[in-house]
Amino acid sequence: MKALKLRAALLSLLLLAALLGIWHVATLPGPAAARSAGLSAEQIEYEKMMGKDPGAQKSTGFPTLAQMGAAIAKQLRDPFYDNGPNDKGIAIQLAWSLARVGLGFLLACLVAVPLGFVIGMSPLLQRALDPFIQVLKPISPLAWMPLALYTIRDSSVSGVFVIFICSVWPMLINTAFGVASVRRDWLAVAATLEVRPLRKALRVVLPAAAPTILTGMRISMGIAWLVIVAAEMLVGGTGIGYFLWNEWNNLSLTNVIFAILVIGVMGMLLDLVFARLQKLVTYVE
């Protein structure tokens, strides 16, 4: 087992090295200064005036590894700087995104878990609400954006709303499913012990359904983190998605790549947190 882990880690490192190697080779500067040979000083001057400096290195525009490393180091050296609306440190942008995701996700929990409980307990409500859920669930969360902007009239709150609406469905469906499939035996035990409804919900149904509910939350968080980047690109202002779009407008590919990396790492960390929580509530039958 340990040997397998070690070998897997080694292979991962090799793959990383290979990827970086390809990157390095692909961005190597082309042959320079060759074209200036055989040209007179006037000709060189003329070429420069025409914007075709024969002495300049031809660049593909794609950053080299060294440039990338320098950009990452620069961003990470001072992640909290704030030079006005269009120039903030990465940590500040990330904090904005996390705050929106956190708030929208929390609101979704507050709605989806109790409602899922009720749906899971009542076959009537399950059937009655099913058509609504089936229609609302497949709507891209960004489709709600114009409606949100119009009614809420605040771009930041609209972002939170979009996170809310995309997080709510997986949690709702999983909670309802988890609650509905609690083993009859456990409910019978609670019944023979005359356990009151609230105590039954908290001490029997909730722990029994917790692994399913947490799975729903994990899926929701994954979707929320996908959606926040797109939402922030759309509404602008702050956040990692806006940072990414802004750096594209600045034609700073190093910063764009840096933002992509940050989004990936952050998404992985969020998923890890929920995987850990899931492990805490999982039981073996």
Added chain:
Amino acid sequence: MWSDVAQRDAAAPATHDTQPAAAAFLQVQGLGRSFVPGKPVFAGVDFGIARGEFVCVIGHSGCGKTTILNVLAGLDRASAGHVFMGGREIAGPGLDRGVVFQGHALMPWLSVRRNIAFAVESRWPEWSRAQVDMQVRKFVEMVGLTPAIDRKPAELSGGMKQRVGIARAFSTEPKMLLLDEPFGALDALTRGTIQDELMAIVRRTQQTVFMITHDVDEAILLADRILLMSNGRDRDGAWVPGGIAETVANPLPRDRTRAGLHHLPGYYGLRNHIVDFLVTRANPASQ
């Protein structure tokens, strides 16, 4: 249609009438349950259980044993008839009846201690933590699981799980215990050990018990009285519901043991009578 059965009852050995209503702690009157209208699984079930009595029900699958137990537990409602316990009609599940489920029904996310504490806390909500824990430890010790008290059910063997289920049912000190084939899923060796344990506990606590079993020897070992149930069937185009065909009193001395059971006079007669019933008269679904 019942006269037929009654006549055959009269011919059987070791048969006696159900106890008089006044003496019975639990009284079942005219109980029936149908899942398909007009075709009750069983009907007209009458029997009584005296305080401190151990009654076993034996019969083939589908005869409605578990349904009767569920009605007694209050988990199912009868289509006809009444059940009285201590003079009051049973209308739903309650703490005065402890149930041991077929599949132990322990909550897998709780340790043995917490599983039993959940029952104790339900019975006595006003108890302090220390009082609850004392009660829990007392009943875990009773089934000999003190070393495993902080383990989760998944870390226990089948026999240990069923012991925890029994300890949980006893821990609320119910007036009556209902056991639904508690040892059905266990291997013979474990089953024997737990049968002995259960018998010792029941004798000591004077517990009133209603138990379902498939095992003839188990019924003879544990029960003071054995109810033999027949399956419902179609006869000459008419539906004959199942029910209690016969009540057999156990004539063997109450201090019998599993090891010495087959040496007791009367054991083979009793055993043959029950096996004959199951083979020829109980109308299993295949006939």
